[in-house]
Amino acid sequence: MQTTNETIQPITADFLPLEGTDYVEFYVGNAKQAAHYYMSAFGFQALAYAGPETGMKDRASYAVRQHKLTFVLTTPLRTGNPVADHIYKHGDGVKALSLRVPDATLAWEETTKRGARSYMEPVRLNDGDGELVMSGIHTYGDTVHLFIERKNYKGIFMPGYRAWSNPHFKPTDTGLLYVDHCVGNVNWNQMNPWVKFYEEVMGFKNILSFDDEDISTEYSALMSKVMSSGNGFVKFPINEPAEGKKKSQVEEYLDFYNGEGCQHVALATNDIVKTVTELQSRGVEFLKVPTTYYDDLLDRVGHIDEDLAPLRELGILVDRDNEGYLLQLFSKPVEDRPTLFFEIIQRKGAKSFGKGNFKALFEAIEREQEARGNL
Ligand code: FE2
Numbered sequence: 001m002q003t004t005n006e007t008i009q010p011i012t013a014d015f016l017p018l019e020g021t022d023y024v025e026f027y028v029g030n031a032k033q034a035a036h037y038y039m040s041a042f043g044f045q046a047l048a049y050a051g052p053e054t055g056m057k058d059r060a061s062y063a064v065r066q067h068k069l070t071f072v073l074t075t076p077l078r079t080g081n082p083v084a085d086h087i088y089k090h091g092d093g094v095k096a097l098s099l100r101v102p103d104a105t106l107a108w109e110e111t112t113k114r115g116a117r118s119y120m121e122p123v124r125l126n127d128g129d130g131e132l133v134m135s136g137i138h139t140y141g142d143t144v145h146l147f148i149e150r151k152n153y154k155g156i157f158m159p160g161y162r163a164w165s166n167p168h169f170k171p172t173d174t175g176l177l178y179v180d181h182c183v184g185n186v187n188w189n190q191m192n193p194w195v196k197f198y199e200e201v202m203g204f205k206n207i208l209s210f211d212d213e214d215i216s217t218e219y220s221a222l223m224s225k226v227m228s229s230g231n232g233f234v235k236f237p238i239n240e241p242a243e244g245k246k247k248s249q250v251e252e253y254l255d256f257y258n259g260e261g262c263q264h265v266a267l268a269t270n271d272i273v274k275t276v277t278e279l280q281s282r283g284v285e286f287l288k289v290p291t292t293y294y295d296d297l298l299d300r301v302g303h304i305d306e307d308l309a310p311l312r313e314l315g316i317l318v319d320r321d322n323e324g325y326l327l328q329l330f331s332k333p334v335e336d337r338p339t340l341f342f343e344i345i346q347r348k349g350a351k352s353f354g355k356g357n358f359k360a361l362f363e364a365i366e367r368e369q370e371a372r373g374n375l
Contacts, residue, residue, distance in 0.1 A: 014231070016101070016202050018099050018100065018101060018233055018234050019101065020068070020179075021098065021178065021179035022146075022148040023148075024071055025071075025094070025095050025096035025146075026073050026340075027074055027090075027092065027095045029091075031073040032060070039169070040282060042174060042279065043172060043173040043174035044065060044069070044173075045171075045173070046062070046165045047164060047165075048062075048156050048162065048164050049161060049164035050160050050161040052077070055160065058078055059074055060075055061074040062074075063164075066177075067176065067178065068178040069177065069179060089142070090142065091256070091336075092337075092340070093339055093340050094143060094182070094261065094262035096136070096144050097143065097144075097146075097236075101148065103149055104134055104147040104149035105149075107147035108122050116202075117137060117138040118136070118137060120144075122135040130152045130153040130155065131153060132152075132159055133148075133149040134148050135147045140186050140238075141261045142261070143184070174279055175270065175274055175275040176269055177267075177269060179265060179267065180235070180267065181235035181266045183224075183262065183265075184237070184261070185254060187254060187259075191225055191239070194238045195225050195227060204229055206227055207235075208226040209223075209224070209225045209226070210355055210358055211223055212242035214358065215242075215358045217362055219245045219246040220242075220244035220245070220366060220375070221242035221243065223240050224239045226353060237353075241254070250263075252369055252372075252374045256337040256338055261339070261340075262340060263339075263340065264340065266328075266344075268346070272328075272346035273310045273314065273316070275346075276314045276316060276344055277310075280314070285332040286314075286330065287315070287330045287331070287332060287365065289360050289364055301319060304325060314329065316329045323349050324348050324350040326347045327346045327348070328346070329343070330344075330361055330364070332368065
């Protein structure tokens with residue numbers, strides 16, 4: 001397999017036009033505290049709440065927002081329901097990568113007729129602010145894609161939710177703007193079937209491939225393919241483990257998540273130095289690369305606008321594709337299991353990814369993996 005890096009070509013008849021990520025929903029053990037963490041540490045604002053008070057008897061959900069980025073934290077109120085079962089099996093993690101579409105009924109029809117397994121038939125939700133249509137399909141593991149059509153809805157989030165705010169707690173934002181991409185970890189030999197799923201069922205293109213020689217460290221390896229929607233608004237890289245001397249970090253994820261799932265969500269900023277400085281001061285922990293990473297950085301990536309000193313200080317990585325460069329940094333897992341983490345990314349022209357950072361990232365994860373005794 002060869003590394004390829006093709007320019008994203010608009011496809012002519014997009015049967016699944018996507019307007020971007022609508023929201024990411026996390027199933028967590030304690031949504032009240034998780035919402036507080038994303039507000040205090042990541043700079044989100046309270047937006048909307050649903051629970052017994054709004055007619056939802058088995059769960060509570062908190063929606064928080066920062067610019068175009070919306071997270072929903074959902075927790076079960078009792079055992080014996082799908083939210084509780086999800087947490088019992090996986091711990092905290094991403095349940096839904098929800099996508100904004102012009103027509104959620106059509107999105108469901110077009111994807112299910114191409115082989116997607118239905119998660120939710122189109123439903124029309126109404127309240128005094130209009131009508132929101134949603135539907136959904138399964139993807140890897142227990143993760144789902146929800147299709148959200150909100151062109152006839154003017155409410156604060158969606159029917160079933162009420163406005164939620166706390167006048168005494170409004171942490172400043174950290175400059176996080178929107179979801180850049182979401183990465184899935186899948187089982188051995190399952191990367192290509194999921195690539196095929198995104199191609200055939202959702203009309204995505206494979207824009208970049210990394211084989212196990214591109215992404216191998218001294219001990220472990222993995223493979224990755226980047227899938228992109230026709231307009232490039234939605235990108236879903238897919239990783240699978242590869243054979244190495246020791247256990248792949250994708251395998252460690254699969255062990256602790258108890259199956260396939262979302263490995264990381266990448267959040268875009270226009271000023272990564274400012275954003276990461278702010279996140280770090282609020283307690284978000286990041287992976288560190290050895291300072292030698294910066295010794296020959298400019299030889300590898302060419303001219304960059306930023307000063308090197310703050311990048312080195314914060315451990316921010318720089319890489320290049322054939323259209324420009326990008327700056328990125330990865331958090332440590334945001335729960336005790338070595339599963340979900342976040343990436344902070346600033347794009348300066350680059351629309352895909354470079355392979356140098358993959359290696360630096362996976363070496364950094366491997367050092368943490370070794371410290372956990374799972375290598
Ligand atoms: Fe990423």
